[in-house]
Amino acid sequence: MDTTAGRVRLQPDLYTQIVSMPLLAIGPGPLALEPLVAAVTEGERHGVGTDGAVATFLGLVRNHNAGRRVRYLEYEAYEPLARRAFERIAAEVEGRWPGVRMALHHRIGRLEIGEPSVAIAAASAHRADAFAACRYTIERVKQIAPIWKREFFEGGDVWIEGATADPDDVEARAKAERVACA
Amino acid sequence: MRVTVRLFARLRDIAGTPELAREVAPGATIGSVWRQLVGDFPEFARYEQLISSAVNADYARMDRLLSDGDEVAFLPPVSGG
Numbered sequence: 001m002d003t004t005a006g007r008v009r010l011q012p013d014l015y016t017q018i019v020s021m022p023l024l025a026i027g028p029g030p031l032a033l034e035p036l037v038a039a040v041t042e043g044e045r046h047g048v049g050t051d052g053a054v055a056t057f058l059g060l061v062r063n064h065n066a067g068r069r070v071r072y073l074e075y076e077a078y079e080p081l082a083r084r085a086f087e088r089i090a091a092e093v094e095g096r097w098p099g100v101r102m103a104l105h106h107r108i109g110r111l112e113i114g115e116p117s118v119a120i121a122a123a124s125a126h127r128a129d130a131f132a133a134c135r136y137t138i139e140r141v142k143q144i145a146p147i148w149k150r151e152f153f154e155g156g157d158v159w160i161e162g163a164t165a166d167p168d169d170v171e172a173r174a175k176a177e178r179v180a181c182a
Numbered sequence: 183m184r185v186t187v188r189l190f191a192r193l194r195d196i197a198g199t200p201e202l203a204r205e206v207a208p209g210a211t212i213g214s215v216w217r218q219l220v221g222d223f224p225e226f227a228r229y230e231q232l233i234s235s236a237v238n239a240d241y242a243r244m245d246r247l248l249s250d251g252d253e254v255a256f257l258p259p260v261s262g263g
Contacts (some may be wrong), residue, residue: 059263075262076190076191077262078188078190078236078239078255078257081236081239081240081241081255081257082262084240106262106263117263118262118263138263141262141263142260142261142262142263144260145260145263146190146236146257146260146262147260147261147262147263148190148258148260148261148262149261149262150191159191159195159261161191161192161232161258161259161260162259162261163259164232164233164234165234165241165257165259166234166241
């Protein structure tokens, strides 16, 4: 009989790894929400205690798109500019929702159906700001981050082309804010 | 002077390479490099109103003046997330 069932076993190595997680990242490694939640609430575990909510978003590779049966996706990015775009989005979030702590990770390379492509967490004193900052972040990623997905479907492949990436487009930014606060 | 051009997604496919070098005259802008590329790759023309651009991994407008050794990137419409 396992007498430790139901108890949380501390794993010091894992803990160190999680708290050193960067808030903003892009790369080929698999994504999970837990490390991002840990990163945005790090201060809370050290006695700050002001947060009342964490909202998260996990974007997944879907098996259908525009009537096509999707087999897998390949993401590519202009990585140094993507990092700058993420920093810009983080600064926008900080300006609009002061005190919110946001983390954003995006994966690149080949992703299979059901795998996460993007993970976001936002911590705040109140849920409204946490939800809004989280939603705003994914809208802005889709508007300005230099990341592209190539869809491999049954019968061919196609580059998906969405928004023209213009970080200074005030209308696009206002639209992201409207969606976030709806 | 010489600049490096970075191409992504569909633009990379059309050009058949992710990176190329271009000789440009002093006073050249991102826009003048783009017009050179449209001359070399006519299929680029339909992206004229859709692309955005960057210099040395920071967003920049098409009228931005270039310096020797700059890395110019052309970004077709993005689809992250």
